[in-house]
Amino acid sequence: MSIDPGEVSGLPALLDIGPLRLAGELRFNPAVYWATCHIPVGRVAAYGDVAAIIGAPRAARQVGYALAALSPDPKDFFGQTVPWWRVIRADGSIALQGDPGRGPLQAALLRGEGVVVVDMRVDMGIHRWRR
């Protein structure tokens, strides 16, 4: 699978992410950040969706791992803020709901973008981003 970096201005070309299965985090993580930056405001994507976009359909867990690595504050990726809060579980629930710090933060960020969050859950039928 190939990724067209031209779709997103301001982001560097990452065409060398081809052999993801053989790549270490130096490639996998940037690929995750790159794909996450594609999710439009007001929409959400599942971990598996992001994984599929970068050509690793079975690496959903690793997407979460990569986003966790973004930690603490300026969650930046080549000058861009990676919208990690737009990535949730396939069933619409917020994976960080058990996290007293980031859980409420993620819900607040989503609501700030117009996403309806009820009981730490998003209606995927309405907000799931489909390319």
Add this chain to the structure above:
DNA sequence: GGCATGACATTGC
């Protein structure tokens, strides 16, 4: 290398 640990997904109760 083996083993445990996850911001997961799917299936089948």
Add this chain to the structure above:
DNA sequence: AGCAATGCCATGC
């Protein structure tokens, strides 16, 4: 709606 069992695979020890 839950819940458990599996499969998955990057990381770290």
